[in-house]
Amino acid sequence: MSLLKKSLIISAILAAYIVVVAFAVDVNTGNNVCDVSKKTLFNGTQNPNGECVTTVMGEIPSKDKMVSTIIRFPKDGDTVQENQPFTIVTKTINLSAGFFDDPATQYYSFPQTLDDQGFIQGHSHVTVQQVVDENEPFDPQVFAFFKGLNDPANGQGELSVLVDKGLPAGKYRVCTMVAAFAHQPTLMPIAQRGAQDDCTRFTVVQQNNKRSLLSKLLRRK
Structure with a gap:
């Protein structure tokens, strides 16, 4: 098998993997998770029943x-x-x-x-x-x-x-x-x-x- 064919096959596999992962992340843990979550949207209080928080992570140190x-x-x-x-x-x-x-x-x-x-x-x-x-x-x-x-x-x-x-x-x-x-x-x-x-x-x-x-x-x- 030529190097070009191997590269095309690997690229196709990676592309398929990315599509699957992207779809799964979008449904379960994407940035819109609170739009689809059944948890109450947070309001700054400590909710013992759990909640969905939209606050971004922010700055990360080196x-x-x-x-x-x-x-x-x-x-x-x-x-x-x-x-x-x-x-x-x-x-x-x-x-x-x-x-x-x-x-x-x-x-x-x-x-x-x-x-x-x-x-x-x-x-x-x-x-x-x-x-x-x-x-x-x-x-x-x-x-x-x-x-x-x-x-x-x-x-x-x-x-x-x-x-x-x-x-x-x-x-x-x-x-x-x-x-x-x-x-x-x-x-x-x-x-x-x-x-x-x-x-x-x-x-x-x-x-x-x-x-x-x-x-x-x-x-x-």
Whole structure:
């Protein structure tokens, strides 16, 4: 078979593939998805029943300015005392923090934007969930603590929040959720990358449990 015939066959296959994909995208996930969707059109509120959002994605940073986060406290294996205040500390790079719209009336209402240096303008969140089963996904509707980190970061890129009432004894997972201005997850320029968020697992221990154990042992003597 000549090279020309091979090229024509390949071109025909590609053309057919493009037609099929284009048709499927137009019906299911094209830019007109909200015209054909059965979901309610969004209005800036958080709809627990789901909705269809028409806001465009907006500005995407270059790959050398992608977001990355680490949880500085609590780290994996750390312990804190039950029902005692403690501070969650995170550090994020390549985020212009402090940009936060009203989630009650402007949820998903604005595209992602970049500042003059090309960094995403946004904010972060932390969410803490109790570990029920290490081998099963967590129920996203159940959490022990949640807070938006809306302020600008300090000079080291750190954001923090006080868990003012502490937590009951148990095992927990804390995760960050970095977001753009209108609370949508940050959008990156390439698919193959490191995660922009972090999670750690820590333990909340009963107060003075070591002292209680010691006193029990002494009483036995």
